Amino acid sequence: MDDKRRLILDQALALVDERGLAAMSMRAVAERVGLTSMALYPYVGGKDALLDGLVDLLHQELGTTLEEGDGDWRRRLHALGRAVRRLAYAHPGAFPLLLNRSAAGASASWLTAALRGILHDAGVPGDRTPRLSRMICAFLLGYATGEVTGGLPAAPRGEVAEREFEADLADLVRLVEVAVRAT
Amino acid sequence: MDDKRRLILDQALALVDERGLAAMSMRAVAERVGLTSMALYPYVGGKDALLDGLVDLLHQELGTTLEEGDGDWRRRLHALGRAVRRLAYAHPGAFPLLLNRSAAGASASWLTAALRGILHDAGVPGDRTPRLSRMICAFLLGYATGEVTGGLPAAPRGEVAEREFEADLADLVRLVEVAVRAT
C-alpha cells in the first residue's frame, strides 16, 4: 500500500505539531505508527527525505485550504496571503521547512502558479509576473516564518498582528497596481 | 578571557561555512578550537545558545559590512538590501538561522533600527514606519534565505538573479514612495 507512506507522513507532521521539529526522530515517528524505525525506510527513505515529504504535505494542505475562488484578483491575493499565514499557525514547527528546504516538488510550484495567475488577471505584463510573484512569495513565506519563529524583530501578537498583516496585504495589492500602471 | 568565546563562535561559523549546519556538532567545533566538547559549555552554554551566538555574529557582520552612508534614503535602502543578500551568500549555511530563530539579541534590533531610520528620512509618517520596516525586513530575509536554500520556487541563478534583485529593490523604493504620498 502507498497510503502507508501517507500515514507515516501524517503522523510525522502531527508529532512535529505537538512536540516540535527537534522531537521528530525516526524512532519517535515509528513508535507513533506502531513500527520500528527501520521499517520506515522503504516508505519514506531516510530522515532527509521524510522532511521533504513534510514540505510536500504542507504545500498540498495549502492548496486544499485555499478556496480557489474566481473572484477578482485582489480578493484572491488576500485569500492566498491569509491561507499561507493560517498554514504557519497551524503547523508552527514544520512551516519554516518551506523556506529552508529546496522547493523542488510539484506541489511547491503550485504556489507560484497560483500567484502568477492572480498577477496575470490583475493585468501585470507577462514579462513582469515571474519576478513580482517571487517577490510576493518571498514576503509571504518570510513574514509567516518570522511570525511563527519570532525571527522578525518587534513583531506584534494576537489580534494586532492580524490587522497589521491585513494592512500588509493591502500594500501588496498597491505594489501590483503600480506594476500594472507602469506598463 | 572573553575573546575565547568569540574565538569559539568564529570557528563554529567557519565550520558551518565549510561543511554545512548539519556538520556543526559540539565535538566538531571543539576539535577546531583544540579542546574537548565539554570545555565549550562554560563559554557558549550548550548547542542552542551557540546557535543564538551565531545569529548575533551574523547581525554584527551585517552592521560592519554596511557602510552607514549618509546619502539619500533610496541609496541607503539599496545598500542595506545588497548587504543582506551578500551576507546570505557569504554564509549560506548559517544565514537561514536569522529567520528561524528568535531575534531577541540587541544586534538583531539593529536591522530594524536602520530600516526605520531610512523610512523616516524618506518621509514615511511615523505611525507607518514600524509596519513598513517589518514588511521590508520580512522580504529581505525571506528572499535571501530562499535564494540560498532553494526554498523559493523558480529562482534564477548567477548574474540574472543579481539583476532581478536590483529590480526588486527598485520596487521596494516604489512601495515606500507610495506610502509617503498616501499621507
Next chain:
DNA sequence: ACCTGAACACCGTTCAAGT
C-alpha cells in the same frame, strides 16, 4: 580556574535474520 574521562541516554542508518 580551566579542562578532561567516563558515562548516559539518545541519534540515523545498515544488514542479516526472522515470519
Next chain:
DNA sequence: ACCTGAACACCGTTCAAGT
C-alpha cells in the same frame, strides 16, 4: 513481502576527577 534485533558510529550533556 514486510518487519525486527543487533550493531555501528555518531550525538548533546552531566559530573566527578584531574592539574
